Amino acid sequence: MLRYLFRLFVNDADGKDRAAIDNLHNLCTVHLQRDFEIQVIDVSRCPDLAKQERILATPTLVKCIPSPRQCVVGDLADTEEVLRALALWEVTEGAAPGNDAAGAAHRPR
Numbered sequence: 001m002l003r004y005l006f007r008l009f010v011n012d013a014d015g016k017d018r019a020a021i022d023n024l025h026n027l028c029t030v031h032l033q034r035d036f037e038i039q040v041i042d043v044s045r046c047p048d049l050a051k052q053e054r055i056l057a058t059p060t061l062v063k064c065i066p067s068p069r070q071c072v073v074g075d076l077a078d079t080e081e082v083l084r085a086l087a088l089w090e091v092t093e094g095a096a097p098g099n100d101a102a103g104a105a106h107r108p109r
Contacts, residue, residue, distance in 0.1 A: 003035035004028070005065035009050055011058040012042045016075045020059035023076035031083065061086075 008024055010017035021040060028036045043050040043058055053062060061072045063086045072085045083089045 002037055002065065004032055004063070005037050005039070007039045007041055007053070007062045007064055009041050009043050009053065009055045009058055009060045009062070012044055017059045019075045019077065020061070023079070023082075024061060027076065027079050027082060031079075031088065 006024065006028070008020060010020065024038060028038065041049060043055060055062075057073050059073070059075065061076060061082075063070045070086050072082055076082050080089075
């Protein structure tokens with residue numbers, strides 16, 4: 001059963017979009033192992049889908065599964081920030097994110 005479904009909206013002509021594809025693939029491989037699917041959608045070829053999804057800029061990553069739907073815009077280079085934005089980090093109760101010295105345990109879901 002598929003645990004994560006991502007749609008990455010790109011514009012084929014933009015170099016940042018290639019970086020976003022690579023960064024997303026690396027993030028998923030390292031943190032989600034095999035429980036994911038990535039759909040790369042070129043907005044110049046699928047403008048109706050981009051409009052339906054309300055995509056205003058590229059690259060835009062949409063986490064479709066699991067709910068809730070969440071989006072991140074940019075090249076996805078800051079892995080920790082992307083994981084937090086998509087609610088993929090579990091942070092030990094009562095510990096501040098990024099405060100490993102104080103005992104915060106960061107684990108991808």
